[in-house]
Amino acid sequence: MNGPAFFLGTHQPGWLGKAGVPLFVSDRRLRPYKTLPRAAAPWACDSGGFTELQKYGRWTVSPIEYVARLHRYRDETGHLRWAAPQDWMCEPIVINGGTVGGQHFAGTHLSVTEHQRRTVANYAQLRDLAPDLPIIPVVQGWNTDDYLRCVDLYWSMIRLDLTTMPLVGLGSVCRRQGTHHAGHILRALHLRGLHRLHGFGFKTLGLAEHGHLLASADSLAWSVDARRSPPLPGHHTQHRNCANCLTYALQWRTNVLAAAAPRTKPALDDLEAAA
Template sequence: MSGNVKFYVGLHQPSDAQHFDLACISINRLRGRKKEVPCGEVLVDSGAFTEISKHGRYRHSVAEYAAELYRLYTSGVVKIAAAVAQDYMCEQFILAKTGLTIEEHQRLTIERYDALVDELQSLFQGEIPFHVMPVLQGFAPLDYVNHIRMYGERLKLEMWVGVGSVCKRQGDPRAIMAVLQAIHRERPDLLLHGFGVKITSLLHPGVRELLATADSMAWSFAARKQGRDANDWHEADRLVRRVKDAANQNFQPWQMEMFA
């Protein structure tokens, strides 16, 4: 990969998407919306972190999620580039919330992916007009390799695939690199998407080299931490500009230490 990551900026307010070409918006923000989201491409997130971390489960079934995606797309409310399957994260505090194991979360993630594809194919009566993104889950690098093998033939050649459970451990970008490298060794063809990638990792050339796409709301956290408005789209725009600037940099290997 070139390191030129396609970046979907995470947004709280769907109306703010008018200022961006690419946006990532949670289904929890889009559910029931009738006004058009003015954005060229929207990555619809399943709201996994909110649902599992707060409630220990999904409050909406796969069928309900599929029906809402179908309504949003066919009514022209959202130009959906991809919809993320309802995955189960594998951080320790999430496992404590559900009482399940990593392997059980991986199995549930695949089951929900299969069910979402089936539901959407039924609703659209055939081919789904946007990508349904499967998610690789785990914690240790080998967990992700095992999950790839659990998916089997579902993961088609050069498929766009999400990588979950990395956003909470990115104080050191080398941690996310270890996961991405393990996946890449097993399936170098896959186009990897990083969920909720922090600024340090977004700007790290080693991470960028292994990702095809990413999303982030790091701008909101940074603004709140620094006493600014965490809902101001201008803050999001500044992050987008930093990511684009990083894509134009030609880093030498020794310069990567700047971001370590």
């Protein structure tokens, strides 16, 4: 199968034990669990940063708390491929606050530069607290030049050359992944030597357009699609819609990978073979 390694987003941590495909699960969903499921396939942990900044305009979870939970997830769940840092997204709505799509954003009221500085500083702190954890750095920005400056910031602040990292996250692009702007950002980062990029929140259009520039991607968009659609045939007696339905999610994943395959390079089979 062709395509970047794809992590299916889910707000159902119980799927870790039964989905059998790479999943992307948020710390916000995992943290209430007293007993964690054993993962049946590789998975990655989202820090929940978008929701944190949307609701509070700041991080309410300390780095010490976060790494303590990551250690637990790694040890008790197993197969943790990597975890996102507590980065700071740079979308204007996150910074300025307001309401979009029915979601209220508190606003951080900081600059893009300050969000980038805090993103790099947090990665350094997490790395110092838990050098044994597979936490990846993330480049943040809004314009192409912002992302390139963020690459430089990792070097100037903590002497980290991102071109040497096995994976680097690309933040603040999920709302414009199908645009030429997103492709321009990805190509600019490739020219700077960043060839192992993870695209947060990339779905069908984004993967079809830019998947060949990504090592991996994740998406929870299937749940939104399911909420707006009637349930699958035979599912109407089980639930009103399939927004929490594993069968729907797996079918959506298959369709996304099929749509993206002609434009991308082999990668997914390698990930699943490592399960």
